[in-house]
Amino acid sequence: MFSIRDYVDRNVSRNSTTSRVSTGSTTKRPTIKDVAAQAGVSISTVSLVINDKGYVSDQTRERVQEAARKLNFVPRPAARALPSKTTGNVGFVVRDDHFRRTEPFYTGVYLGTEFEANNRELYVLLTTIPTEYVPGKHTPRFLREQNVDGILVAGKVAPAFLAEASTSGVPVVLIDFEHDTLPAAVIDNRGGAHAATRHLIDRGHRHIALVGGDMDHPSLHARREGFQLACFEAGLSPDQVQFIVASEGESDYATGTVLAKRLFANGAVPTAAFCINDATALAVIDQAAGLGLKVPDDIAVVGFDDVPQAKHNQPALTTVRVQTDHLGELAMRYLVDLIEESRSRKVRPGRDPHRITLPTELVIRDTT
Amino acid sequence: MFSIRDYVDRNVSRNSTTSRVSTGSTTKRPTIKDVAAQAGVSISTVSLVINDKGYVSDQTRERVQEAARKLNFVPRPAARALPSKTTGNVGFVVRDDHFRRTEPFYTGVYLGTEFEANNRELYVLLTTIPTEYVPGKHTPRFLREQNVDGILVAGKVAPAFLAEASTSGVPVVLIDFEHDTLPAAVIDNRGGAHAATRHLIDRGHRHIALVGGDMDHPSLHARREGFQLACFEAGLSPDQVQFIVASEGESDYATGTVLAKRLFANGAVPTAAFCINDATALAVIDQAAGLGLKVPDDIAVVGFDDVPQAKHNQPALTTVRVQTDHLGELAMRYLVDLIEESRSRKVRPGRDPHRITLPTELVIRDTT
DNA sequence: CTGAAAGCGCTTACAG
DNA sequence: CTGAAAGCGCTTACAG
Numbered sequence: 070m071f072s073i074r075d076y077v078d079r080n081v082s083r084n085s086t087t088s089r090v091s092t093g094s095t096t097k098r099p100t101i102k103d104v105a106a107q108a109g110v111s112i113s114t115v116s117l118v119i120n121d122k123g124y125v126s127d128q129t130r131e132r133v134q135e136a137a138r139k140l141n142f143v144p145r146p147a148a149r150a151l152p153s154k155t156t157g158n159v160g161f162v163v164r165d166d167h168f169r170r171t172e173p174f175y176t177g178v179y180l181g182t183e184f185e186a187n188n189r190e191l192y193v194l195l196t197t198i199p200t201e202y203v204p205g206k207h208t209p210r211f212l213r214e215q216n217v218d219g220i221l222v223a224g225k226v227a228p229a230f231l232a233e234a235s236t237s238g239v240p241v242v243l244i245d246f247e248h249d250t251l252p253a254a255v256i257d258n259r260g261g262a263h264a265a266t267r268h269l270i271d272r273g274h275r276h277i278a279l280v281g282g283d284m285d286h287p288s289l290h291a292r293r294e295g296f297q298l299a300c301f302e303a304g305l306s307p308d309q310v311q312f313i314v315a316s317e318g319e320s321d322y323a324t325g326t327v328l329a330k331r332l333f334a335n336g337a338v339p340t341a342a343f344c345i346n347d348a349t350a351l352a353v354i355d356q357a358a359g360l361g362l363k364v365p366d367d368i369a370v371v372g373f374d375d376v377p378q379a380k381h382n383q384p385a386l387t388t389v390r391v392q393t394d395h396l397g398e399l400a401m402r403y404l405v406d407l408i409e410e411s412r413s414r415k416v417r418p419g420r421d422p423h424r425i426t427l428p429t430e431l432v433i434r435d436t437t
Numbered sequence: 438m439f440s441i442r443d444y445v446d447r448n449v450s451r452n453s454t455t456s457r458v459s460t461g462s463t464t465k466r467p468t469i470k471d472v473a474a475q476a477g478v479s480i481s482t483v484s485l486v487i488n489d490k491g492y493v494s495d496q497t498r499e500r501v502q503e504a505a506r507k508l509n510f511v512p513r514p515a516a517r518a519l520p521s522k523t524t525g526n527v528g529f530v531v532r533d534d535h536f537r538r539t540e541p542f543y544t545g546v547y548l549g550t551e552f553e554a555n556n557r558e559l560y561v562l563l564t565t566i567p568t569e570y571v572p573g574k575h576t577p578r579f580l581r582e583q584n585v586d587g588i589l590v591a592g593k594v595a596p597a598f599l600a601e602a603s604t605s606g607v608p609v610v611l612i613d614f615e616h617d618t619l620p621a622a623v624i625d626n627r628g629g630a631h632a633a634t635r636h637l638i639d640r641g642h643r644h645i646a647l648v649g650g651d652m653d654h655p656s657l658h659a660r661r662e663g664f665q666l667a668c669f670e671a672g673l674s675p676d677q678v679q680f681i682v683a684s685e686g687e688s689d690y691a692t693g694t695v696l697a698k699r700l701f702a703n704g705a706v707p708t709a710a711f712c713i714n715d716a717t718a719l720a721v722i723d724q725a726a727g728l729g730l731k732v733p734d735d736i737a738v739v740g741f742d743d744v745p746q747a748k749h750n751q752p753a754l755t756t757v758r759v760q761t762d763h764l765g766e767l768a769m770r771y772l773v774d775l776i777e778e779s780r781s782r783k784v785r786p787g788r789d790p791h792r793i794t795l796p797t798e799l800v801i802r803d804t805t
Numbered sequence: 806c807t808g809a810a811a812g813c814g815c816t817t818a819c820a821g
Numbered sequence: 822c823t824g825a826a827a828g829c830g831c832t833t834a835c836a837g
Contacts, residue, residue, distance in 0.1 A: 098583065100813095100814055100815080101814065101815060102814080102815095110823075110824085111823065111824045111825075112814090112815080112816095112824090113816085113817085113823070113824055113825080113826095114822090114823060114824075116815070116816060116817085117816095117822095117823090120816085122816095122817095123822085123823095124822055124823090125822065125823080126822060126823090129822080129823080143581055143582050143583075144582075144814080144815070145519075145582065145583075145584075145813090145814060145815075146515075146524075146582055146584050147514075147515045147518035147519045147524065147584075147813085147814080147815090148519055148813075148814035148815040148816090149814085149815055149816075150514075150515035150815090150829090151513075151515045151516055151519055151813090151814080151815070151816085151828090151829045151830065151831085152814085152815055152816040152817070152828065152829045152830095153815080153816055153817085153829085154816095154829075156514075156515065165548060168541075168544055168548070169541045169544055169545065169548070170541065171539055171540070171541060171744075171745055171746065172539070173536075173537045173538065173539060173541075176536055176537055176544060177537065179563075180533060180536070180537070180565060183563070183564065183565065187578060190578075192562055192578070192579075192584075193562075193563070194560055194561075194562075195547075195551070195561070195563050196551065197548060197551065210555060210558075210560070211560075213511055214511050214512075214513065214514055215466065215511075215513075216513075216514050216515075216560075322749065323749060376539075377539055378539065381690065381691060468829095468830055468831080469830065469831060470830080470831095478807075478808085479807065479808045479809075480808090480830090480831080480832095481807070481808055481809080481810095481832085481833085482806090482807060482808075484831070484832060484833085485806095485807090485832095488832085490832095490833095491806085491807095492806055492807090493806065493807080494806060494807090497806080497807080512830080512831070513829090513830060513831075515829085515830080515831090516829075516830035516831040516832090517830085517831060517832075518813090518831090519812090519813045519814065519815085519829090519830080519831070519832085520812065520813045520814095520830085520831055520832040520833070521813085521831080521832055521833085522813075522832095
């Protein structure tokens with residue numbers, strides 16, 4: 070390993086002050102006690118007011134609120150956590166390779182959860198886990214320390230992790246993934262795929278291919294179902310529909326390129342392709358261009374996800390928009406619901422978990 | 438707004454158990470008290486052992502450790518935070534538009550900090566701020582609550598935020614950005630650009646262009662310097678060197694496309710282009726292909742960053758690799774150093790802030 | 806080297 | 822509607 074010292078650049082200008090600046094006021098940060106004194110009430114009352122709990126007369130409430138405002142009082146998270154037996158944190162787990170992906174899908178989801186967490190006065194502890202998850206070894210610290218009130222799991226993860234999370238004692242909500250009976254916030258993959266396929270059919274296409282990598286993921290599986298349903302409804306016969314699908318591997322640009330070659334290698338090329346996601350669609354378009362085929366005249370292409378590149382591509386890609394932020398928000402709200410539910414022990418008798426489904430939107434651009 | 442209820446999918450199978458499973462053992466989580474009882478010592482001693490502080494005889498140390506292991510004791514973060522006046526958290530701030538970028542630069546940096554945070558028993562609170570930062574309005578919650586021991590700021594952010602962070606009373610380390618005298622962990626942009634340019638010159642090129650968007654960012658500025666230095670050292674005359682630079686706008690693919698058109702519009706096209714980053718380089722390559730120019734025969738291209746796409750591009754892009762994880766790690770270590778330093782009040786007399794520089798590596802592929 | 810005690814800043818029954 | 826008191830689970834001087 071290396072030492073930090075190895076990298077210190079001594080050529081930095083030295084005529085400088087330090088970065089640590091005092092907070093200006095010498096008085097230390099106020100506590101609930103200071104607020105109580107200022108308002109002339111007990112700390113119990115202050116606590117009730119800032120938590121909006123119990124019965125407090127309007128008059129004292131206002132007096133407390135004014136005192137808090139005047140002193141610039143902000144409760145310390147740790148001091149609240151200790152007696153209340155809650156942490157004020159939620160965990161956000163995603164596989165590292167997913168998080169690193171070029172398409173900013175999970176960063177969008179994360180930002181949505183962060184936004185909603187801010188509204189709910191929660192901190193989000195973002196942790197990545199490896200694809201090959203080994204329980205004791207890779208267990209997120211917040212699980213070991215039981216330092217969260219709930220857990221969000223984004224995307225596909227190892228079942229071993231889900232088992233661990235499920236037995237942690239706090240609610241778990243999956244995002245864009247499904248597993249057993251765990252509650253989940255998912256995209257309307259089937260509906261989106263159906264709309265996209267329907268759109269191709271409406272444009273007059275009758276020979277259509279589905280192109281995509283491994284369909285093992287529940288979301289991709291649902292997209293295939295939506296595609297099939299639309300084909301069936303339109304009365305297409307099986308020989309009008311092709312499935313260009315890899316038996317393994319991610320549905321990424323590289324896999325898409327391989328599949329596109331297979332697609333165009335066939336004698337009778339379909340007039341339209343529903344691609345399982347944008348990465349695949351972009352690969353198909355590039356391969357088509359390489360062969361001198363015109364999009365959409367020779368082959369129409371529709372994707373799924375509406376990644377940033379979709380809009381900028383030449384030609385701009387018709388696709389299904391997924392509002393990733395919104396998905397994260399939705400999941401966080403759902404999790405908070407479950408957390409509150411589990412606190413008011415009333416609803417113990419195992420309410421069934423739900424899937425919450427986020428609608429999608431077909432965005433018609435230049436490839437169809 | 439909408440309600441969560443609007444999205445509940447009632448078609449989910451209902452023959453299921455709830456996701457909330459008890460932890461198995463009915464006994465509640467052990468505290469330091471339980472460990473003390475088990476080991477037959479006081480809680481003070483247990484505290485000393487688990488924090489590796491003060492003098493404890495080897496014998497009692499072992500007895501305590503065994504007791505802790507046996508009971509599966511894990512200290513609660515909140516309980517430590519309260520009396521110790523530390524939070525165990527560090528803030529990680531990045532602009533939302535940067536975090537959403539297609540190139541996973543900042544996610545890589547984040548993962549590096551997370552990795553190192555795990556080693557140091559710290560939690561990272563990732564927060565995004567808008568480009569147009571308004572102090573009171575967008576202030577991260579961890580600042581309001583003073584809920585961090587230190588702050589990492591990744592990439593360019595509004596000066597108003599840096600001012601707020603600097604006066605928060607905790608150390609701040611910038612990542613891939615520089616500002617006044619704040620400590621920073623930066624990439625060796627100048628060195629990387631110098632090596633890349635030198636490489637072009639070594640390949641025999643004498644007419645070279647620098648291509649990139651707005652050079653306002655310190656990192657890009659440093660790259661330009663490295664480029665210029667290499668040109669100067671090689672004795673290139675000013676008329677052999679072109680600067681195709683936008684006066685504003687990000688150095689992204691779209692801007693790169695515009696610049697590439699300008700580059701190729703000139704009568705005398707250079708034989709090589711040093712692009713300020715990979716996004717720009719990829720745009721140049723695509724534009725060259727559109728004009729029937731061969732890369733690298735008609736024009737050699739080198740980028741900077743080594744984004745995932747660089748390797749997969751046809752032809753694969755020669756570029757300068759930046760180990761984003763490593764950068765994050767480095768910054769986190771630096772921050773922890775500063776935090777510890779600020780705790781042991783000895784080093785008060787304003788030590789000068791440093792820049793810690795991460796080396797880069799030239800990756801030669803097929804475009805040069 | 807070890808323990809008793811005070812205290813961190815809150816919440817939460819429990820009285821009144 | 823309000824307050825006194827106990828307690829959350831640790832850390833940290835301070836004695837010894």
